Structure formats: structure tokens, C-alpha cells
Amino acid sequence: xxxxxxxxxxxxxxxxxxxxxxxxxxxxxxxxxxxxxxxxxxxxxxxxxxxxxxxxxxxxxxxxxxxxxxxxxxxxxxxxxxxxxxxxxxxxxxxxxxxxxxxxxxxxxxxxxxxxxxxxxxxxxxxxxxxxxxxxxxxxxxxxxxxxxxxxxxxxxxxxxxxxxxxxxxxxxxxxxxxxxxxxxxxxxxxxxxxxxxxxxxxxxxxxxxxxxxxxxxxxxxxxxxxxxxxxxxxxxxxxxxxxxxxxxxxxxxxxxxxxxxxxxxxxxxxxxxxxxxxxxxxxxxxxxxxxxxxxxxxxxxxxxxxxxxxxxxxxxxxxxxxxxxxxxxxxxxxxxxxxxxxxxxxxxxxxxxxxxxxxxxxxxxxxxxxxxx
Amino acid sequence: xxxxxxxxxxxxxxxxxxxxxxxxxxxxxxxxxxxxxxxxxxxxxxxxxxxxxxxxxxxxxxxxxxxxxxxxxxxxxxxxxxxxxxxxxxxxxxxxxxxxxxxxxxxxxxxxxxxxxxxxxxxxxxxxxxxxxxxxxxx
Numbered sequence: 001x002x003x004x005x006x007x008x009x010x011x012x013x014x015x016x017x018x019x020x021x022x023x024x025x026x027x028x029x030x031x032x033x034x035x036x037x038x039x040x041x042x043x044x045x046x047x048x049x050x051x052x053x054x055x056x057x058x059x060x061x062x063x064x065x066x067x068x069x070x071x072x073x074x075x076x077x078x079x080x081x082x083x084x085x086x087x088x089x090x091x092x093x094x095x096x097x098x099x100x101x102x103x104x105x106x107x108x109x110x111x112x113x114x115x116x117x118x119x120x121x122x123x124x125x126x127x128x129x130x131x132x133x134x135x136x137x138x139x140x141x142x143x144x145x146x147x148x149x150x151x152x153x154x155x156x157x158x159x160x161x162x163x164x165x166x167x168x169x170x171x172x173x174x175x176x177x178x179x180x181x182x183x184x185x186x187x188x189x190x191x192x193x194x195x196x197x198x199x200x201x202x203x204x205x206x207x208x209x210x211x212x213x214x215x216x217x218x219x220x221x222x223x224x225x226x227x228x229x230x231x232x233x234x235x236x237x238x239x240x241x242x243x244x245x246x247x248x249x250x251x252x253x254x255x256x257x258x259x260x261x262x263x264x265x266x267x268x269x270x271x272x273x274x275x276x277x278x279x280x281x282x283x284x285x286x287x288x289x290x291x292x293x294x295x296x297x298x299x300x301x302x303x304x305x306x307x308x309x310x311x312x313x314x315x316x317x318x319x320x321x322x323x324x325x326x327x328x329x330x331x332x333x334x335x336x337x338x339x340x341x342x343x344x345x346x347x348x349x350x351x352x353x354x355x356x357x358x359x360x361x362x363x364x365x366x367x368x369x370x371x372x373x374x
Numbered sequence: 375x376x377x378x379x380x381x382x383x384x385x386x387x388x389x390x391x392x393x394x395x396x397x398x399x400x401x402x403x404x405x406x407x408x409x410x411x412x413x414x415x416x417x418x419x420x421x422x423x424x425x426x427x428x429x430x431x432x433x434x435x436x437x438x439x440x441x442x443x444x445x446x447x448x449x450x451x452x453x454x455x456x457x458x459x460x461x462x463x464x465x466x467x468x469x470x471x472x473x474x475x476x477x478x479x480x481x482x483x484x485x486x487x488x489x490x491x492x493x494x495x496x497x498x499x500x501x502x503x504x505x506x507x508x509x510x511x512x513x
Contacts, residue, residue, distance in 0.1 A: 179494050189484050198473055199480040296489035300457045303485075307453050308445040310438060323444075329490045 066141045068374050069148035071214035077374075078151040079158040083140045085370035088344040089162075090136060092170040092337065139171055146253035148216035153208045154261045159367035160287045161257060164295060167330075167337050173252070174243045181234065181242045183249065184256030188234040193262060194255050195231045201266040203228075205258035220254045223247055263293040268302060275311050282317045284366075288324050288331065295330040338365050393436035394429070396451040402429065403455070403503055410510050419511060420466045427463045430456045451500075458482055458504035466511060475512035479505065 064080065143165070147156050168185040169175045180187050193200035209217050209224040232241045232251065242248050268289050272280050279285055293302040305324050309315070325331050342364045343355035363369050394402060406426045413419045434456065437449045445453070461481040465474050486501035488494065497505070 179489055185489075187487065187489075189480075189487055192480060193484055196480070199477055200484075298487040298489075299485045300454055301488065303457055304450055304453050307434075308450060310442060310444065 066144040067215040079371040089166040094170040158371045182252035202262035264290040393433040458500040
């Protein structure tokens with residue numbers, strides 16, 4: 001097995017130098033790789049994790065690389081995120097510190113016995129994560145399974161999810177800071193919104209998953225059941241519960257996409273129904289508003305924009321969308337990071353002339369080129 | 375003739391009532407907060423808060439009348455203050471309990487979340503003001 005070491009300066013994959021390899025290994029990336037390899041291997045019939053698979057194993061689509069949802073209304077059918085885009089995003093530098101979550105005992109077998117995490121720093125030169133085939137297979141599997149599973153709760157816009165995760169962490173499972181934890185940079189207030197039955201509005205998401213018999217939810221159901229019984233702490237001491245490959249990643253994705261659904265369906269939709277019920281049907285507009293509410297600027301900014309632009313049933317949604325995009329720092333940040341993905345996909349260095357001169361296509365910016373129907 | 379002119383002037387001035395600026399809104403909020411803190415009963419506190427909510431609703435209508443196409447930056451700040459206070463307004467319409475207080479505080483903090491701020495862990499000034507108001511009802 002070989003690592004793809006992506007050099008952000010050169011804009012291409014290069015061979016790892018001895019020091020880079022040592023850096024990866026010294027920071028326990030090797031162990032992480034082993035965990036991920038084992039977890040990905042459960043997809044093989046003879047894999048060590050075969051016992052965790054749902055009963056109807058034949059539902060696993062080898063060509064897709066994940067379990068498509070089988071138990072959702074037709075109107076909730078969600079697109080998949082293409083692997084080539086996840087790989088391109090993973091080659092971006094998220095510019096953040098991360099943690100390695102090691103395990104006691106046989107690697108990857110007991111997520112409950114995590115030992116103290118430590119910074120890995122920039123593990124492979126300027127790249128924040130080592131990217132190999134098993135890792136990209138696994139991330140692709142986990143993210144798309146989460147989208148499929150949560151489609152049972154509400155229609156998930158895969159483009160919004162891709163743009164959000166690309167923006168927050170570049171699909172790096174282990175980045176963490178005071179500003180957020182893991183692939184989707186979850187915050188403690190968002191977790192409370194999803195779990196606390198007295199305070200928040202998002203618990204219905206976990207309750208749905210805990211009862212789901214959909215194959216796509218097989219990696220999430222146990223975590224949901226466990227968390228509904230006892231809320232996992234979001235303290236620094238418990239970061240691996242949100243970062244570890246396996247349960248940590250499943251938890252992070254489930255809460256993040258669940259938070260997106262909660263923001264949209266429990267906050268924005270009721271608000272817009274009062275002001276401009278016609279606009280609720282406009283998926284593109286709802287996606288932009290949800291991106292703001294679910295992203296960095298938050299729900300009050302989304303609400304403020306609706307007031308600022310005097311939104312009513314007479315409002316032209318195309319014009320409104322242009323204004324919203326021009327008035328959102330977050331949506332602008334998404335643009336620069338989607339451009340990085342577009343350049344990496346084309347094989348251009350982000351700092352190179354070709355990339356700088358390139359005007360990103362609207363379909364690339366929206367993430368349309370990164371999703372496909374199943 | 376003179377009286378007609380005065381009536382027209384009066385009607386015109388009503389139609390173009392000036393909304394509270396952000397500074398005025400904050401000052402008004404502080405005055406109301408002090409008044410509420412002096413009231414002994416919860417019903418009196420609620421009545422005072424309702425007057426503030428009405429003032430905010432009026433001022434937002436005035437902003438819309440003044441500028442029907444697009445709100446100003448000052449209005450954005452007033453809106454944000456209103457959004458932050460809304461959980462307190464909503465809570466005060468029902469029986470106040472510890473659970474309702476916690477819910478209102480969570481909502482203020484959740485809706486104030488803005489990771490684009492210099493220090494994302496700090497609350498905005500508007501949310502701080504709303505929490506200070508909440509405290510007067512949730513001791």
C-alpha cells in the first residue's frame with residue numbers, strides 16, 4: 001500500500017521523502033491507516049468486521065462503494081457525492097490542527113477505550129492528512145452512507161453537504177479546535193440542539209435513525225441508540241468520541257447532517273412559510289439559506305437577510321439568491337474552497353497561474369459536478 | 375386652509391415616523407431593563423417587556439416603510455437585537471419555569487452562533503443584552 005502525498009505547492013502527487021514518511025509514521029498515521037484499512041475491509045465478505053454488516057449484505061453496492069438507502073420516500077432520494085471530488089477535497093489543506101485517536105487493544109476494535117489524543121500537526125509536508133486508497137474509499141463510504149441514511153429523515157442536498165464539509169475540514173476526520181470538532185466542525189451548542197430533548201429541536205433525527213431498518217443506517221444506528229441513552233460529552237477530554245475513525249466519524253456525520261436538516265426543516269422552513277410560502281419550494285434558495293444557517297454565519301444571519309431584502313411571496317427568488325450570495329461571507333468562503341477542488345481535479349496547483357486565472361463554473365461552485373444520481 | 379395644512383402635515387409625519395436607530399434601540403433596551411429590574415411582580419415585568427416588544431415591532435415596520443427595497447446596515451443591527459431578544463419575548467408569554475428559562479438561553483446562544491466573528495466563542499453584544507434581560511425573569 002502506498003500513500004498519495006499531495007504537495008500543495010507543486011500541485012501534484014509526489015513521492016514521500018524519508019522525513020515525510022517518518023513524520024507520518026511518527027505521528028501514528030500508520031496506526032490510523034491500519035484502523036481505516038480494517039474498517040474499510042469490513043466491506044469484503046471475509047473481512048474482520050463482517051459481523052457488523054446488516055443482515056442483507058447483498059444490498060451493499062460494490063460499484064457505488066456504499067449502501068444506498070432502501071427505506072425512504074421517493075421524494076427524499078438523494079444524490080451521491082463522487083469519489084473524485086472527495087479525493088480532490090482531501091488534498092486541500094484545511095489549515096487546522098488535528099488529533100490522532102489511538103485505541104487500546106487490537107487497533108480499531110474498541111472505540112470506547114481511546115487513549116489520550118495528541119496533535120499530529122501537518123503530517124505530510126504541507127498536506128494535513130495522508131491520503132491513500134483505503135482512506136478515500138472509507139471516507140467516500142462513510143459520507144455517502146450518512147447521506148443515504150439521513151435521507152430517511154428528510155431530503156438531503158448532497159451538494160450542500162459536500163460544500164460544507166469541504167469548507168470546514170477538507171474531509172479530514174480529525175481536525176479539532178475551540179471552533180469546532182471533526183469533519184463537519186461540530187460545536188457543543190449544535191450537539192445540544194441535536195440531543196437535548198428539553199432544549200433543542202433536533203432529537204427527532206437520532207430517534208429516527210435509532211429505529212431505522214435501512215441498510216444505509218447500519219453504521220449509525222448503534223451510535224444513535226447509545227447517544228439517546230447517554231449524551232456524549234463535547235469536552236476536550238472526549239474529543240475522540242467525535243474524531244475517531246469508526247464511531248467518531250459516524251457520530252460527526254450523523255449529527256452534522258442532522259443539524260443541517262434541523263436548521264432547514266425546524267427553523268428556516270417555518271420562518272419562510274410565514275413570510276413567503278412560495279419560496280419554500282425553491283430548492284436552490286433553501287440550500288443557500290440552509291448553508292448560511294448551518295454554516296459559519298448562523299441562523300440569525302439567514303433571518304437577517306430575509307428581513308433585509310424584504311422577502312415576500314412577490315420576491316424574485318433568482319434575484320434574492322444573488323443578493324444573499326453577495327451578502328454572505330460564508331458563501332464567499334465556499335467559493336474559494338470549491339475553486340481549490342476544481343483546480344486539484346484538473347491537476348493544477350492552487351497557487352499556479354492556471355488556477356489563479358480560472359473562473360470557476362457555476363456548476364462547479366454549486367457542487368453540481370461533484371454529485372450524481374444513484 | 376391652515377388647519378387642513380396642519381392635518382396633512384400631521385398625517386405625513388405619521389406615515390414617515392422615524393424608526394429607532396441601533397443606538398436608540400440599545401438605549402431603549404437599557405431603560406426598559408432598569409424599569410423591569412425595579413418591578414416586584416413577574417406580571418409587571420412581563421407588561422414592561424411587552425411594551426418593548428411592541429416598540430421593536432413598530433420600529434421594524436417603520437424601517438420597511440422608509441426603505442421598501444432593502445434594509446440599511448443600522449437596521450441589520452436592530453434586527454439582530456430583536457432576534458436575540460425574541461426568545462425572551464416568547465418565553466414571557468407563558469408561565470416562566472426553570473426549563474423554559476434554559477430553553478430560552480439555549481435558543482439565544484444557538485441563534486447567535488457566528489463562526490465568522492473574530493472570537494467565535496464570544497457572544498455578540500446583542501446576545502449579551504438578551505441574556506441580561508433573561509436573567510431578570512429567571513433568577
